[in-house]
Amino acid sequence: MFAELVGQDQAVDVLRRAAAAAAEAVAGGRGTGMTHAWLFTGPPGSGRSNAARAFAAALLCDDALSADRGCGNCGACHQVEVGSHPDLTRVRPEGLSYGVRQTRDLVLKAAGAPTLGRWRIVLFEDADRVTEAAANALLKAIEEPPPRTVWLLCAPSPDDMIITIRSRCRVVTLRTPPAEAVARVLTERDGVPLDMALFAARAARGHIGRARRLALDEEVRRRRADVLSIPASLSGVGACVTAAERLVKTSTEEADAATAELNETETAELRKVYGEGSSGKGLNKGLVRGGAGALKELETLQKSRATRIKRDSLDLALLDLVAFYRDVLAVQFGAGVELANEDRRREIETMARGSSPEDTLRRTQAIMRCRERLAANVNPQIAVEAMTLALRSPGLA
């Protein structure tokens, strides 16, 4: 399963060695010699959770003593892949943060002995989203790990975890994979034509999931084109206000589409658990009441997740804009590099000629300021409008 990690040779090497050492130590009865807490870091889309999952497969593989541990073909690897392995618990915070109660439950679960004999693994995605109290509960678990428990935490950077946790983890750093490597995966695995694959890989700046969506979904490409048409459209104050509205609306649309799909499945599943939608006869009242409570709890979770997805999707659009101005700057400095937005080269060159590098830097800063304000919960329309006004050409009043 390591083969799925694109452009991460160094990290894969570290993980392969660790899995080999662990398997040999266990087989030789020499204790485990295992690092019990790992922190996978890297920019969004670099494949943090995939790397952690591949490592879990290598540790749990039926063939753990062969050189091809984490083979991807045996029963254990398959269970890891689909998420049904009894010794692997996968946590993915859905809301804005992960609470202390959830963490305590998780710690208890993690403390149990492995069912199939080798390791009990907790794969914690977005571990930077734990609340402070939850982080303390987590820290205790990591400080005194049962001999066969392994924590795999994922976060954008080591700085996102409190230092007491970070210092107890072995850090695995993933990098942004090169566009060519991402494009190769899209062609080989998804059958995307090479031209389209290269375009999507560059435009997504190494984010594999986003590159795949761009390559396969015309609607996603349309939204990106919408965002990137903004810089050239900012001719006057009215246009800036309109552009801001459009940007907020586009990212809300994208977030709504993602949210609706998730919500529907979850609600249907929960209803099934509580027997709704069946004949309805013989349901006892306690169960129905429990169902209502659980549904309400789910709705609260879904609401906070929707807020997060909306914020993430607007942030992604702003990063597309940052990449656009970075391209402008590259042209202004005459750097012969490949542009992230190669498909808009002519527009970028026009803008590069019509403004100075100082203008471009000032504009990039305006976008970064907008991102900060959004993170601080400023009303999106207000923050984005201030940004589009600052992006306007200085010569145009």
Ligand SMILES: [Zn+2]
């Ligand atoms: Zn295997």
